[in-house]
Amino acid sequence: xxxxxxxxxxxxxxxxxxxxxxxxxxxxxxxxxxxxxxxxxxxxxxxxxxxxxxxxxxxxxxxxxxxxxxxxxxxxxxxxxxxxxxxxxxxxxxxxxxxxxxxxxxxxxxxxxxxxxxxxxxxxxxxxxxxxxxxxxxxxxxxxxxxxxxxxxxxxxxxxxxxxxxxxxxxxxxxxxxxxxxxxxxxxxxxxxxxxxxxxxxxxxxxxxxxxxxxxxxxxxxxxxxxxxxxxxxxxxxxxxxxxxxxxxxxxxxxxxxxxxxxxxxxxxxxxxxxxxxxxxxxxxxxxxxxxxxx
Amino acid sequence: xxxxxxxxxxxxxxxxxxxxxxxxxxxxxxxxxxxxxxxxxxxxxxxxxxxxxxxxxxxxxxxxxxxxxxxxxxxxxxxxxxxxxxxxxxxxxxxxxxxxxxxxxxxxxxxxxxxxxxxxxxxxxxxxxxxxxxxxxxxxxxxxxxxxxxxxxxxxxxxxxxxxxxxxxxxxxxxxxxxxxxxxxxxxxxxxxxxxxxxxxxxxxxxxxxxxxxxxxxxxxxxxxxxxxxxxxxxxxxxxxxxxxxxxxxxxxxxxxxxxxxxxxxxxxxxxxxxxxxxxxxxxxxxxxxxxxxx
Numbered sequence: 001x002x003x004x005x006x007x008x009x010x011x012x013x014x015x016x017x018x019x020x021x022x023x024x025x026x027x028x029x030x031x032x033x034x035x036x037x038x039x040x041x042x043x044x045x046x047x048x049x050x051x052x053x054x055x056x057x058x059x060x061x062x063x064x065x066x067x068x069x070x071x072x073x074x075x076x077x078x079x080x081x082x083x084x085x086x087x088x089x090x091x092x093x094x095x096x097x098x099x100x101x102x103x104x105x106x107x108x109x110x111x112x113x114x115x116x117x118x119x120x121x122x123x124x125x126x127x128x129x130x131x132x133x134x135x136x137x138x139x140x141x142x143x144x145x146x147x148x149x150x151x152x153x154x155x156x157x158x159x160x161x162x163x164x165x166x167x168x169x170x171x172x173x174x175x176x177x178x179x180x181x182x183x184x185x186x187x188x189x190x191x192x193x194x195x196x197x198x199x200x201x202x203x204x205x206x207x208x209x210x211x212x213x214x215x216x217x218x219x220x221x222x223x224x225x226x227x228x229x230x231x232x233x234x235x236x237x238x239x240x241x242x243x244x245x246x247x248x249x250x251x252x253x254x255x256x257x258x259x260x261x262x263x264x265x266x267x268x269x270x271x272x273x274x275x276x277x278x279x280x281x282x283x284x285x286x287x288x289x290x291x292x293x294x295x
Numbered sequence: 296x297x298x299x300x301x302x303x304x305x306x307x308x309x310x311x312x313x314x315x316x317x318x319x320x321x322x323x324x325x326x327x328x329x330x331x332x333x334x335x336x337x338x339x340x341x342x343x344x345x346x347x348x349x350x351x352x353x354x355x356x357x358x359x360x361x362x363x364x365x366x367x368x369x370x371x372x373x374x375x376x377x378x379x380x381x382x383x384x385x386x387x388x389x390x391x392x393x394x395x396x397x398x399x400x401x402x403x404x405x406x407x408x409x410x411x412x413x414x415x416x417x418x419x420x421x422x423x424x425x426x427x428x429x430x431x432x433x434x435x436x437x438x439x440x441x442x443x444x445x446x447x448x449x450x451x452x453x454x455x456x457x458x459x460x461x462x463x464x465x466x467x468x469x470x471x472x473x474x475x476x477x478x479x480x481x482x483x484x485x486x487x488x489x490x491x492x493x494x495x496x497x498x499x500x501x502x503x504x505x506x507x508x509x510x511x512x513x514x515x516x517x518x519x520x521x522x523x524x525x526x527x528x529x530x531x532x533x534x535x536x537x538x539x540x541x542x543x544x545x546x547x548x549x550x551x552x553x554x555x556x557x558x559x560x561x562x563x564x565x566x567x568x569x570x571x572x573x574x575x576x577x578x579x580x581x582x583x584x585x586x587x588x589x590x
Contacts, residue, residue: 123436
């Protein structure tokens, strides 16, 4: 199995499906939605959902609407995070942020529309899910819970409130489990559920998702602290400038890097009982941490 | 049948369910969500869903999560519409708007959370829907479509773009069908679907929903043009100040009022073949238009 080629092929499938989620149109709203959705992100969340589905021998076609629904939700959260009232960022994925190009009002609405369309797309898929209908509804509901008032949005509020105040490690973890971890975990679980995972496999994959969710945020924090705009495509050093609650801020860079490696090891350990079909999940875990901890 | 007493009882049920949708919490996000959700709106959308369900002999308990999910979506749209980058309103339902009380960032996030929680609540209900599962998924999906990039959000963008430009009646209708009509229509259809409506009944109720959706917006426009802040609980005359695309602006007040009456008559005509169980839908139609066209 050529893992790189495999992952590239999956990536292409995701891009094609995303393209169909918001088809081209001549109106400003469509243009603004596509501007941010099709800006060539890493597509970690869809990749996790697809790979989790394959790990348990599921059919990738079933999981694609959910994998991409999660990416629409992730994209809306980036657009809203970048707004002047929030993080006030002007650069994302190497390009001007949505509100810089389309104005604040359209950026807010483009985010709202992406979030809403995600549920339309997942709802339509659930309607066609046949014998997997119960799993499809569970996936949709878990994704909403992970993105909502006790998940991602709660994490964003806690993150804002922690700015410029002294925070400890448990607080940083609590913020990041919600802000980033919940949706990454939901991506893995959605893939596993739609792939037909039985309870023990689902439990192991859930723990994998939790470890990888936290590892992802530790790596992101490290990249913000020491990456450059050229390598990350966004302004770096912003966390420190705003005294954000980050892992490097409470642990120091070196211990944060060790933490990311430990989380990677824990994530991969959860995959021990799975066969070669878990290779993509192992590769994604290494990639997530490798970005911030080069060999 | 004492209609007033009946409607008041249904209203109470809706308020109780809404209260449970976002339970009290000590955090800012919960406070901001509840501030706008439990501000005592008219609850027209939940009322329509519940009444449509009863018209076809359905069980009201089944429809409540969808009726209230729609109200969460409606509430999020009001919070975002009122933002400084959008309509910049400081008063709603007789109280300061969400961003005046909680700040812009929290107001954006409270809206995001209400929209997301709506789908969590509807998803959980769909999971428990048993033999009505297909209808529940269809209702959720139609609500998402009505609220999304070809429905409410598209209407909001078109509405903004029409400000300060000459518009004709078809344009005003197109904007309002999307901005307000789509979600009201979805409320009626969700109620009918979950109530087990057969195709002919569903078709008639859908047309009722379309007429009432447009009538609602004509009435709202009239109230903005000639109501007072004391009667509407929000700043009035704002549409004219911004040269918004409204029915009174293109038709004049008197013809707009006639239009609302005609739409009311058309809506009620669609209910002819239903028995006394359609009384609440008839009463809601009269209420919607009566606000702006007193006898």
